[in-house]
Amino acid sequence: MFHWLEKNPFLFSVGVFIVIAFAGLVEILPNFAEASRPIKGLKPYTVLQLAGKEVYKKDNCIACHSQLIRPFKSETDRYGKYSLSGEYAYDRPFLWGSKRTGPDLHRVGNYRTPDWHANHMWNPKSVVPDSIMPAYKHQFKNVADLATAYAEAVTVKKVFNTPYGDEIQPGKAAFEKYYKTIALPEAMKIAKAMKNKDVLAMVQQGKIPEVVALVAYLERLK
Amino acid sequence: MQSSAALEYDYSVAKLYMWTAVIFGIVGMTIGVLIASQLAFPELNYLFGEYGTFSRLRPLHTNVVIYGFTVSGIFATFYYSAQRVLKVSMGESKLLNGLGYLQFILYLIAATGMVISELMGITASKEYAQMEWPLDVLIVVIWVLWGVIMFGLIGMRREKALYISMWYYIACFLGVAMLYLFNNMEVPTIFFSGGVGAWYHSVSMYAGTNDALVQWWWGHNAVAFVFTVPIIAIIYYFLPKESGQAVYSYKLSLLSFWGLMFVYLWAGGHHLLWSTVPDWMQTMGSVFSVVLILPSWGSAINMLLTMKGEWNQLTENPLIKFMVLASTFYMLSTLEGPIQAVKSVNAIAHFTDWIPGHVHDGVLGWVAFMIFAALMHMATRAFKREIYSKSLLEAQFWIQTTGVVLYFTSMWIAGITQGMMWRAVDEYGNLMYSFIDTVSVLHPYYTIRAIGGLLYLIGMFMFAYNFLMTATAGRKLEQEPQFRSPMA
Numbered sequence: 213m214f215h216w217l218e219k220n221p222f223l224f225s226v227g228v229f230i231v232i233a234f235a236g237l238v239e240i241l242p243n244f245a246e247a248s249r250p251i252k253g254l255k256p257y258t259v260l261q262l263a264g265k266e267v268y269k270k271d272n273c274i275a276c277h278s279q280l281i282r283p284f285k286s287e288t289d290r291y292g293k294y295s296l297s298g299e300y301a302y303d304r305p306f307l308w309g310s311k312r313t314g315p316d317l318h319r320v321g322n323y324r325t326p327d328w329h330a331n332h333m334w335n336p337k338s339v340v341p342d343s344i345m346p347a348y349k350h351q352f353k354n355v356a357d358l359a360t361a362y363a364e365a366v367t368v369k370k371v372f373n374t375p376y377g378d379e380i381q382p383g384k385a386a387f388e389k390y391y392k393t394i395a396l397p398e399a400m401k402i403a404k405a406m407k408n409k410d411v412l413a414m415v416q417q418g419k420i421p422e423v424v425a426l427v428a429y430l431e432r433l434k
Numbered sequence: 435m436q437s438s439a440a441l442e443y444d445y446s447v448a449k450l451y452m453w454t455a456v457i458f459g460i461v462g463m464t465i466g467v468l469i470a471s472q473l474a475f476p477e478l479n480y481l482f483g484e485y486g487t488f489s490r491l492r493p494l495h496t497n498v499v500i501y502g503f504t505v506s507g508i509f510a511t512f513y514y515s516a517q518r519v520l521k522v523s524m525g526e527s528k529l530l531n532g533l534g535y536l537q538f539i540l541y542l543i544a545a546t547g548m549v550i551s552e553l554m555g556i557t558a559s560k561e562y563a564q565m566e567w568p569l570d571v572l573i574v575v576i577w578v579l580w581g582v583i584m585f586g587l588i589g590m591r592r593e594k595a596l597y598i599s600m601w602y603y604i605a606c607f608l609g610v611a612m613l614y615l616f617n618n619m620e621v622p623t624i625f626f627s628g629g630v631g632a633w634y635h636s637v638s639m640y641a642g643t644n645d646a647l648v649q650w651w652w653g654h655n656a657v658a659f660v661f662t663v664p665i666i667a668i669i670y671y672f673l674p675k676e677s678g679q680a681v682y683s684y685k686l687s688l689l690s691f692w693g694l695m696f697v698y699l700w701a702g703g704h705h706l707l708w709s710t711v712p713d714w715m716q717t718m719g720s721v722f723s724v725v726l727i728l729p730s731w732g733s734a735i736n737m738l739l740t741m742k743g744e745w746n747q748l749t750e751n752p753l754i755k756f757m758v759l760a761s762t763f764y765m766l767s768t769l770e771g772p773i774q775a776v777k778s779v780n781a782i783a784h785f786t787d788w789i790p791g792h793v794h795d796g797v798l799g800w801v802a803f804m805i806f807a808a809l810m811h812m813a814t815r816a817f818k819r820e821i822y823s824k825s826l827l828e829a830q831f832w833i834q835t836t837g838v839v840l841y842f843t844s845m846w847i848a849g850i851t852q853g854m855m856w857r858a859v860d861e862y863g864n865l866m867y868s869f870i871d872t873v874s875v876l877h878p879y880y881t882i883r884a885i886g887g888l889l890y891l892i893g894m895f896m897f898a899y900n901f902l903m904t905a906t907a908g909r910k911l912e913q914e915p916q917f918r919s920p921m922a
Contacts, residue, residue: 218595221585221596235700244644247642248642269555269557271490271555275492276489282784286858286859286865287856289865290869300710312785315869359630363626367621371626382627
């Protein structure tokens with residue numbers, strides 16, 4: 213029946229490729245532009261928040277936490293309003309996750325405070341006695357990589373027209389200026405709200421620990 | 435065909451990949467047992483400081499078993515069986531054989547880079563596509579080399595018609611190439627930042643919902659083109675070869691192949707049910723997932739019927755046991771998947787442990803069992819030695835089968851329990867359980883799962899020992915066995 217095709221590897225491969233490529237075109241392309249639009253009033257992440265997102269990726273919170281509230285009453289009761297496509301417009305990559313070993317975090321900023329997070333990341337059992345989440349004490353010592361986060365902001369501004377202001381410019385001098393005038397004060401606010409002496413001391417020395425960036429990011433999730 | 439008697443096949447590259455399959459199998463499954471135990475006993479998170487938490491190790495587990503163990507198994511079987519079904523030896527072309535070695539070396543470099551970067555937390559964070567852009571570039575090179583070797587061998591072939599296994603290897607090559615490229619489209623930040631930040635960091639070309647769509651178009655089809663398509667290639671070669679039976683139906687294999695190719699790609703949407711992707715796409719994902727039962731069961735039934743009239747081999751030959759149970763698990767898994775893809779079931783199943791349960795009855799029962807059987811079959815030919823111990827293989831089979839059953843049954847119960855508790859309401863319509871209640875209740879199931887995984891790992895060690903002894907101390911064979919692999 214198809215013996216002729218099996219003797220023509222080239223035609224065979226072309227056939228296979230067309231058959232498998234077809235679905236992607238139909239499913240992904242038609243909605244692509246529409247799904248890229250942000251909801252009204254959505255601001256891009258600050259560099260500190262982006263650095264927090266990198267901590268979220270580095271310690272791979274996505275392994276156990278989702279950021280997607282499904283449109284069921286049981287979920288909106290537990291986590292808040294169901295998620296909208298436009299809320300994710302600046303999420304590169306998306307961090308929906310696929311497993312909830314822990315609760316959803318898409319609106320965690322609405323019902324947790326920086327000092328709760330500080331206690332929780334240091335020792336989850338101190339606030340949730342039965343928690344099986346590991347403690348992330350190293351986040352209190354490791355310094356957050358603001359430079360890479362800044363580089364990401366510069367890149368998305370240039371490549372994808374993400375609406376950042378003039379404060380985001382390429383180059384080391386621009387970064388250092390941003391770090392001192394914008395990132396550090398923002399981190400200081402978070403550090404004070406975390407009510408942790410060591411963290412505050414570190415920020416006062418001009419170093420931002422990973423946990424401060426992470427909390428800035430989590431606070432943003434609303 | 436007629437010249438095949440004179441042909442001396444060159445297994446040198448195949449052998450290298452056989453060893454890496456065994457080594458990565460041990461590494462990946464050991465990490466798997468560790469992280470499974472961490473969920474039951476959280477103190478185990480602190481064995482290696484920052485590098486030993488569940489979250490950091492979980493992608494390492496998935497990547498090592500997928501890209502280490504499984505992909506090594508795929509390459510090993512390809513370098514072994516492609517020569518044989520095409521009736522051409524790797525040794526006939528110095529160039530292709532050299533490229534094979536090069537591909538292996540690059541593969542080792544990429545795998546090492548993958549392990550180190552993921553331990554350090556350098557990740558693009560997309561599931562099964564965590565590697566950052568420098569490694570992605572390397573993987574593209576490895577993949578292209580594989581394509582060159584594959585089509586080089588095809589160009590030199592003496593057997594004009596491509597055997598069924600070759601269809602699937604070609605599809606694996608094309609499918610992964612397309613999906614991997616598009617999903618890993620990313621912009622390295624160092625090119626735009628004026629020297630600020632880490633050189634290896636990149637940002638995804640897609641954002642939010644689009645990124646999710648592309649990712650699960652990849653994520654789902656990585657399962658298709660790594661865990662299904664090449665494994666079908668393996669069973670279509672090794673089951674008939676080991677049993678000495680002809681494939682039951684050519685037409686059925688034709689139908690299953692083209693059916694699978696067409697339908698599989700549509701089903702990716704079932705990972706995004708009830709999310710923010712458009713409704714029609716979700717429904718397409720659901721519907722095509724159900725249709726997917728047809729080609730999947732087509733292949734599995736074709737393989738089972740190949741044993742028609744020879745079922746006695748099931749009791750006599752452990753390799754046949756592995757392969758027959760593998761196709762049975764394939765049927766189970768491809769029935770379970772579509773059930774989970776029904777929107778109402780998915781509302782309960784999604785985000786729960788039923789999903790890893792489903793994955794593992796597929797990968798432990800189907801993928802790994804096929805790779806074990808193929809590795810042993812190849813060992814007798816590549817090393818020209820008898821299998822070291824039949825009884826060890828038998829014991830491995832039963833221990834691992836018990837392990838898989840414990841694994842997926844406990845995860846079924848855990849998943850459905852948790853899914854139901856998340857949505858349970860009291861008589862006034864208030865949620866009945868806080869989230870932590872739904873975690874604590876899982877402890878016994880997490881423990882059973884860890885035990886199941888441990889049994890499977892023990893079997894993996896038995897296999898590794900058996901394989902090592904076969905390669906080094908098995909009784910020497912005068913010539914390649916034709917069908918059934920001899921074993922002591």
